[in-house]
Amino acid sequence: MAALATFFWGWLLGALLLGFCMGWIAVVHRAQGVSKVWMRWLALLAAALVAASLTKVVPGRFGYWLDLFLMMFALYLFGCAIGSWLRDWVVSRSKPAS
Amino acid sequence: MHGLFKWSSKWWPGVIPLVILWGLAAWSSTAKVEGDLAVRANAALKDTVLDKRRISVDGRDVTFAANAFSEGGRSSAVTSVEAVSGVRLVNDETRLVAEAKPYVWSAERDVVRVTLGGNSPLPSSKGKLMEAAKASLGGVEVVDQMGLARGAPPRFDAAALLLLDQIGKLKDGKITLTGTQVNLAGMARDLGGREAIAAALKNLPEGYSVAANDIEAPPYVFQAYKDPVAVTLTLTGYVPDNNVHAALVAAAGRKFFSEKVVDNLKASVGAPSGFAAAVVPALGALSRLSTGTLVVSDREVKLSGDALYDAAAGQIRGGLGKDFPQGWQYKAEISVKPASAPVDPTVCQQLFSEILSKGKIRFESGKSEIVADSAGLLDRLIETAMRCPSATIEIAGHTDSDGDEAANQTLSEKRAQAVMDDLVRAGLPPDRFIPVGYGSTQPIAGNDTEDGKAQNRRIEFVVK
Numbered sequence: 001m002a003a004l005a006t007f008f009w010g011w012l013l014g015a016l017l018l019g020f021c022m023g024w025i026a027v028v029h030r031a032q033g034v035s036k037v038w039m040r041w042l043a044l045l046a047a048a049l050v051a052a053s054l055t056k057v058v059p060g061r062f063g064y065w066l067d068l069f070l071m072m073f074a075l076y077l078f079g080c081a082i083g084s085w086l087r088d089w090v091v092s093r094s095k096p097a098s
Numbered sequence: 099m100h101g102l103f104k105w106s107s108k109w110w111p112g113v114i115p116l117v118i119l120w121g122l123a124a125w126s127s128t129a130k131v132e133g134d135l136a137v138r139a140n141a142a143l144k145d146t147v148l149d150k151r152r153i154s155v156d157g158r159d160v161t162f163a164a165n166a167f168s169e170g171g172r173s174s175a176v177t178s179v180e181a182v183s184g185v186r187l188v189n190d191e192t193r194l195v196a197e198a199k200p201y202v203w204s205a206e207r208d209v210v211r212v213t214l215g216g217n218s219p220l221p222s223s224k225g226k227l228m229e230a231a232k233a234s235l236g237g238v239e240v241v242d243q244m245g246l247a248r249g250a251p252p253r254f255d256a257a258a259l260l261l262l263d264q265i266g267k268l269k270d271g272k273i274t275l276t277g278t279q280v281n282l283a284g285m286a287r288d289l290g291g292r293e294a295i296a297a298a299l300k301n302l303p304e305g306y307s308v309a310a311n312d313i314e315a316p317p318y319v320f321q322a323y324k325d326p327v328a329v330t331l332t333l334t335g336y337v338p339d340n341n342v343h344a345a346l347v348a349a350a351g352r353k354f355f356s357e358k359v360v361d362n363l364k365a366s367v368g369a370p371s372g373f374a375a376a377v378v379p380a381l382g383a384l385s386r387l388s389t390g391t392l393v394v395s396d397r398e399v400k401l402s403g404d405a406l407y408d409a410a411a412g413q414i415r416g417g418l419g420k421d422f423p424q425g426w427q428y429k430a431e432i433s434v435k436p437a438s439a440p441v442d443p444t445v446c447q448q449l450f451s452e453i454l455s456k457g458k459i460r461f462e463s464g465k466s467e468i469v470a471d472s473a474g475l476l477d478r479l480i481e482t483a484m485r486c487p488s489a490t491i492e493i494a495g496h497t498d499s500d501g502d503e504a505a506n507q508t509l510s511e512k513r514a515q516a517v518m519d520d521l522v523r524a525g526l527p528p529d530r531f532i533p534v535g536y537g538s539t540q541p542i543a544g545n546d547t548e549d550g551k552a553q554n555r556r557i558e559f560v561v562k
Contacts, residue, residue, distance in 0.1 A: 008123065008127060011119065011122075011123040011127070014119055015116060015119060015120075018112055018115055018116055018119065019109075019112060019116075021112070022109050022111065022112030023105065026105045026106075026108040026109055027105055029108050031108060031111070033104070033107030033108045034107045034108075034110055035107075039106075039107060056186060056187055059156075059157075059159060059187075060156035060157045060159050061128060061156055061157040062157070063157050063158065063159065063186060063187075064124075064128065064131065064157030064158045064159075064186070065120075065124045065128075065157070067158070067186070068120065068123060068124055068127070069120050069124075072116060072119065072120050072123065073113075073116065073120075076112065076113070076116050077109070080105075080106065080109045080112065081102060081106075084101070084102060084105040084106075084109075085102065088101055088105075
């Protein structure tokens with residue numbers, strides 16, 4: 001994993017930045033959110049994919065692509081979290097001033 | 099934290115570009131990752147001895163196939179590949195190299211090449227054997243048909259290298275190592291090669307032994323060719339040592355009074371016993387021929403050529419074999435040279451003088467027995483006498499001045515008589531010859547030097 005991270009830091013950084021931007025927007029975005037039921041299903045799907053990755057049941061190139069996706073997705077989520085949290089912090093600080 | 103959960107429901111639109119990004123990453127990186135892992139996996143196995151190693155990478159999964167030479171080597175190779183960072187799974191398709199029983203290795207030499215076959219325990223020993231074969235065989239083509247197998251006896255390399263050295267001493271043949279047993283068959287390249295191989299086999303590593311040594315030695319050949327046109331006697335082939343060499347050349351010089359001796363002999367071991375005792379009389383027989391070839395091969399003597407007259411042919415055919423040591427064979431193919439045209443007595447005298455100026459009839463010291471070395475010279479004199487049938491010939495014996503005059507007189511008469519007896523035995527009528535002894539009364543040189551005395555001791559043919 002560490003070897004891959006050094007090898008593909010560019011793509012991973014891209015996923016992180018993408019997540020950061022999405023998180024930044026998400027705080028003030030007015031679009032419809034995903035329902036709780038969907039969230040559960042998606043979380044279940046993510047857990048299943050992680051389990052498949054850890055148990056290495058997916059062979060060859062598909063296995064590699066799965067690992068790559070999960071890494072990028074994890075960094076995306078991390079970026080989202082940071083972005084949202086920062087945006088929320090910025091918004092809450094500017095409110096008393098206005 | 100509640101906020102984070104609320105916002106996360108709105109993070110989904112970013113997944114679409116993320117999937118695109120992932121697709122691009124997968125498309126551009128897969129081949130690179132596979133290439134990088136293959137290079138590093140091969141590098142990790144750099145110092146591991148394996149046969150038929152094959153590494154293929156699919157994503158981050160490495161399929162590793164190889165033949166290992168020990169269980170320890172096999173498992174450590176797999177561990178090395180598993181330890182390469184970035185490798186997700188190793189599909190282990192390694193096996194142990196097959197074990198050979200019995201363990202056979204061979205080296206075979208024919209006219210143009212040497213073929214190494216059978217089994218070798220490791221690629222390194224295989225390479226070592228090939229290199230040693232090329233080095234010791236010079237320009238001969240070396241073909242590698244060796245396979246790899248486990249189960250070689252201890253000290254296999256040392257034994258095989260020693261045997262490879264021996265293949266260089268063979269003209270053709272095969273050396274086989276079966277377990278620790280050595281079998282040899284074929285023909286040695288040089289005389290003495292068989293003995294050299296037998297001696298070298300004593301240095302086989304401990305535990306190895308010779309099961310069968312059927313190496314044959316090439317025939318021990320000696321040849322002599324008397325060429326009447328070039329007036330040479332050419333000696334080729336082998337003699338046992340330098341002493342015999344010198345003795346044979348000296349004997350040839352005495353027997354071939356007018357021919358130049360061309361000496362191309364080489365000394366070599368492996369001569370049959372009684373070599374010199376057989377070759378010297380055979381050279382004497384050759385000296386009696388007008389043209390001829392003597393071939394001595396091991397214990398077989400072949401003499402072919404043209405005798406100067408009928409009786410000589412008969413004597414050569416029948417007489418020589420008796421002089422040979424036990425176990426020697428003699429084959430003579432003697433024909434008779436066509437008789438030369440008759441000449442008148444004056445020419446005959448010239449021919450006698452010419453022959454006797456090149457060589458002298460020799461006798462045992464102080465006796466009247468003609469030595470065997472003079473047989474060739476006598477045959478030439480007889481042949482010349484046959485060319486002038488009408489001439490009467492005086493055979494004149496002379497001595498030096500040493501000793502009692504009366505004894506010298508008697509000796510010279512006896513020697514002249516002995517020469518005449520020889521001419522008569524050859525079929526010439528006795529009434530054509532007058533044996534006369536002059537003692538020391540007609541010297542042709544001073545009797546005060548050894549050289550002068552030697553010149554005075556002589557037989558002359560005087561046509562009357």
